[in-house]
């Protein structure tokens with residue numbers, strides 16, 4: 001079977017790697033891919049948001065399964081487009097990709113199905129929004145409705161800050177159309193975690209819980225990034241709260257949508273905050289997280305292509321899965337200056353030696369091949385994943401591997417997974 005993976009991050013390299021292990025898969029294309037996917041797949045120079053060209057390519061090459069990494073093509077309706085041509089593609093239809101691409105849509109669904117989430121109100125004008133802020137007081141959270149590359153949410157410590165957030169989104173229109181509506185919601189406190197599950201509209205198959213590290217510096221300091229590391233599983237999530245997430249969040253959503261003849265197919269990602277020892281839903285995403293994929297997919301021992309096909313066909317119940325009992329810790333190596341300005345084209349050394357190590361996985365993101373060399377080509381450059389019987393061991397392995405890799409200006413966090421043992 002020929003498979004097309006869409007995207008160019010470490011998440012996509014991890015997907016390509018996992019799919020390449022399937023006996024069903026004979027050939028993988030990756031559009032546009034990176035220096036790492038080039039090893040296992042044929043990189044195709046089509047951008048992830050060029051839906052028409054992706055469709056032409058899939059038709060021409062008789063691609064039998066397309067897997068979408070990032071959210072943008074899903075929000076633009078790539079699944080509907082491919083399905084209309086009889087092509088199998090893994091992910092939700094445009095109407096349900098709105099669970100990620102519109103926070104207003106998502107919050108209204110949560111409310112409708114009684115899913116635990118922070119209280120909120122929706123505004124399309126700044127004045128009533130500011131009046132609401134005055135009534136509610138700080139801290140309070142201001143969110144742009146649409147996709148804003150992880151920058152549209154502002155957790156505000158004071159009312160003045162919250163008013164300013166409203167002006168940034170609605171007055172200065174920093175996020176364009178994505179900020180035509182805003183949500184103002186209560187501020188929750190607690191530890192965050194992600195739970196991702198396959199859904200075919202009926203069966204829910206959860207992956208291990210994981211925890212992302214969004215800020216650039218240790219101890220969650222500095223600017224937000226695409227994600228600087230992750231680990232799985234999450235010891236803080238006990239069986240009781242895990243079951244609650246399934247029974248109070250995933251199940252009501254899938255069933256509620258089903259009652260309206262809306263079938264959610266693909267990966268459903270729940271961003272959870274454990275608040276007063278209860279799981280609250282912060283957001284849904286409609287695809288694998290990056291870097292979460294790099295720690296949850298290695299734990300899955302089944303045939304990923306088969307699981308994806310069964311998801312698409314509505315047979316997920318029959319999927320065979322086993323779990324790797326080990327823990328995984330992913331450290332992201334980024335270019336100096338990221339998430340601000342950074343340089344590209346720095347030679348990366350030390351990769352070859354790690355290829356032979358069984359307990360280390362290295363997934364490429366912003367890299368490319370230049371002659372015989374691998375050079376940096378983006379902000380987040382590599383995901384280095386260590387595995388071990390405990391999180392502590394996995395962390396040690398990951399950082400031992402990180403020490404072996406070098407490129408000019410490399411930066412990374414030194415504390416990935418430390419939060420696992422911090423109960424506050």
Ligand SMILES: Nc1ncnc2c1ncn2[C@@H]1O[C@H](COP(=O)(O)OP(=O)(O)O)[C@@H](O)[C@H]1O
Pocket residue numbers: 118141149150151152153155185186187188189192271282283
């Ligand atoms: N109600 C809330 N209370 C406290 N923090 C929040 C709340 N909503 C969001 N956040 C914080 O903001 C981050 C981003 O919000 P999220 O809804 O996940 O949007 P996105 O990932 O699209 O930027 C969350 O990971 C969390 O740290």
Ligand SMILES: [Mg+2]
Pocket residue numbers: 271283
């Ligand atoms: Mg989020």
